Amino acid sequence: MKLRWFILAVLFLAGCSSHDYRQPPWEPEVPVQRAMQWMPIARQAGQAWGVSPRLIVAIIAVESGGNPSVVSKSNAVGLMQLKASTSGKEVWRYMGWGGQPTNSELKNPERNISAGTAYLSIMENGVLAGINDPQTMEYALIVAYVNGAGALLRTFSSDRRKAIDKINDMSPDEFWQYVADNHPAPQAPRYLWKITQAMNSIG
Structure with missing residues (x-):
């Protein structure tokens, strides 16, 4: 609980004290180390869906710190913090399944990582299709993951x-700066920075 409050405080301070979105006060090493235990599953899901395992693990590190049981106040569940009624339902529909995943399913590491990776792939090959530069596409996926591709x-x-x-x-840098200056959600550039820092820590 203390760690959770500390993380919330860091996020609050990042939003209030810094205009350099590439350098908010966040250290990725500890959550990345915890998230790395899920790299074997991330590799399998990444190969199946054409998504970078480093990106998958970075999202796990930032979203849940590697804890498969965490549930947010907005009912985002598990390692990649998926909401059953939005991203989960979209993946289920894409797979041709009815309804949406249960919280129990989303707390299952393999099911959560598979669904989160599928969601990234659906966005890349769907609404975000046509972005040419691979680095820009990666940035776009990160921002879309946290605040939606439409936004x-x-x-x-x-x-x-x-x-x-x-x-x-x-250019990718120009895209980053445009998001920082114009995206309506202040969370977007901070999240982009944190995910890229986590990816850099993975190596």
Whole structure:
């Protein structure tokens, strides 16, 4: 519980004290070390869905610290903090299954990682398809994972095709800065920074 309050305090201070979104006060080493135990499953899911295992483990580190049983106040569940009624339901629909996953299913590490990885792939090959630069696509996936792909694209244009074209006219660094300056959710650039820091710690 103390650790949870400390993390919340760090996130609050990051939002209030720094305009350099690449350097908020967050150290990824401990949560990354805990998340690395799930790398074998991440590799399997990443191979199945065409997603980087490093990205999967980084999301686990940031979202849950590697704890498969954690449930947020908004009812996001498990390692990759999936909501059954949104991302979970979308993955289930994509797979041709009815309904949505149960909390018990989402607390299962293999099921959670598989569903979270599938969700990343669905966004990459669906609403975000057409982003050409691989690094920019990775940044876009990270921001879309935390705040939604629609919200990301609307930051650039209300028209999806125009938004993709505008993104393709930018370098990855320009995309990052545009998100930092224009995304309506202050969480977005902080989350992007934390995920990339976690990925760098994984090596």
